[in-house]
Amino acid sequence: MNKPIRLTLSLVALLIVPVAYAQELNKDIDRYRKGEFVIKAKPGASVVVEQLQHKFWFGAAISNGFVDGHMQPADKAQYEQKFLQNFNSAVTENAVKWLSMEREQGKVIYSVVDSMLAWTDRHHIPLRGHNLFWGIDKFVQPWLKEMNDAELRATLQRRAESVTSRYRGRFAEYDLNNEMVHGNYYEQRLGNGITKDMATWAHNGDPGAKLFLNDYDITTGNKLPEYMMQIRSLLKQGVPIAGIGVQGHLHAETFDRKELKRALDSLAIFKLPIRITEFNVPGQRSRYYKENIRTMTQEAEAEKAKELTDFYRICFAHPAVEGILMWGFWEGANWIPVSSLYHTDWSPTPAAIAYQNLLFKEWWTKSSGKAGKDGTFKVRAFYGKYKVTIDGVVSEREFN
Template sequence: IFWGIPKFVQNWIKELSDDELRETLKARAMDIGSRYKGRFAEYDLNNEMIHGNLYADRLGPGITKQMADWVRQGDPDAVLYLNDYDILTGNRLDEYCKHIRSLLDQGVPIGGIGVQGHLHGDTFDPKALCNALDTLAEFKLPIRVTEFNMPGQRSKFYNDRNLKLTEVEEEVKAANLREYYRICFAHPQVEGILMWGFWEGANWIQVSSLYKRDWTPTPAASAYRDLVFSQWWTKWQGQTDTQGRCNLKAFYGQYRVKVGDKEQLVELKKSEGTKTLVIP
């Protein structure tokens, strides 16, 4: 909803008086909340605050609580996330934790913790990732990796649009993606991963794409599909016992259950645990 790093704030916003700025922020927050009520599951309240926050610099630290309250006036059920980068590497993890704790102490209704996943193959440290997730989990809030991409070993040259990864580098990227996703999937506080781009034709860092411009899949695409649509995708076919019962462990999600010519849809939710389905 907001992004307060000064270089990303439009000049006309910077030219407002403090009173005008506060009213402008209020109008935007309430408008976004009411306009998209019931349509957006989650919001990034104020992006990358530990890297710069013009609004707090101008209006004081309490402005974040006001932003949240204004959004909630438009949509009382809005789930408001924080979001920042250089956290999962451990570089600014402590600073982020202090920031989160400060906002919680102020009564900011934080609905979840966002951590960007712009990682480079040569700096991916699985232990640092695990430690960061475990540390953030102490807040007992949902965690989402919000901007995942893993460009590969030479990603420091990501602005070079002509850069192509070698076959070996593509395999390294795939292996790192597989390990990264497994770590996140296994963590009880992680709710999901949002990929920042998957097609080379429309991606900030082209070499991080799963698919080439002509839609040829990279090894990373195969790794992703194997995890999401095979290893973590429950498919089962079998017979009931003599009493017409069967028990099955399945990943959370929506399922179509067919018994003979009868069919029912069922959703397994983390909050529900075991679920019983009866098909007469």
């Protein structure tokens, strides 16, 4: 009799911890993501408050195929519709990478970036430029490696200044030099002051450019100490870091909740905005990626939906985090196809439904009523953009 009782108590204990933790997360979400929205009107006026968009970035990477003519028209139409339905921000998946823009020396391709920015501008979507530089050896063009140090330095300066001046004021932010914890060919060649020089050159072209760091295996805790050390060093050098990017796909089918929270808490000491820049679940350490598995069981789909919502909940509850961007949302244009919200035929996965329930139901504000005797209508609301209707008169307002 004792053994079953102990097992039952253990199971109850296991259940209590997640429930209590979820309650704490919800308290933090209410504390950091909401405020009292006060509407001024005539006493007794009818007021309707409807959220249109979150202030927090819920975004995704945009595939080159969406704008370069390689996506089928029917898929392109669906891609646009689903993107606008689900996301309020974006990042270039490959368009800005130097290897994509200038594979051959002197032959710079701007058309893809131009088209992508034209689309995001038209829909008022902030776009991250990923990335100005990427010093991982295999992503450095062979023609760059053939230069002497003086030529390389001058070429790096032209790259930074030409991109930022051409797109001055249009990118919300840039990843300055991608994944420096894991490799930095340019620093090996030109010394540890090159990152500050890159930032200076970027600001020559666009003094207002916001320059982020970006690296992987950070939310797992594996490379967190190295990243912390690097950030401290760069700040000491005077590198103008505007924010910290942490990728979110080096886990497996699941992720470590405690390590994610620990990483965010640790990085928050720098008092800089944090973005989850590249999220997938299942991730790069999953069997789906390693074995190129393209289908999931119903049970696995349900697990994926739970993993996604838990990851988003932890990040949304953290005051230092300002956004999460998926690295692909459709199986037809996603490096880990099963991590998508939509199948190839555009049918939604359980993760898509869970994601939409989270963002547009649980984390969404809609309220109505009458203004009080003092002419005010108050509602505790998520920060973002709203449609406010007062006695039939409609206006849009930012609540930040």
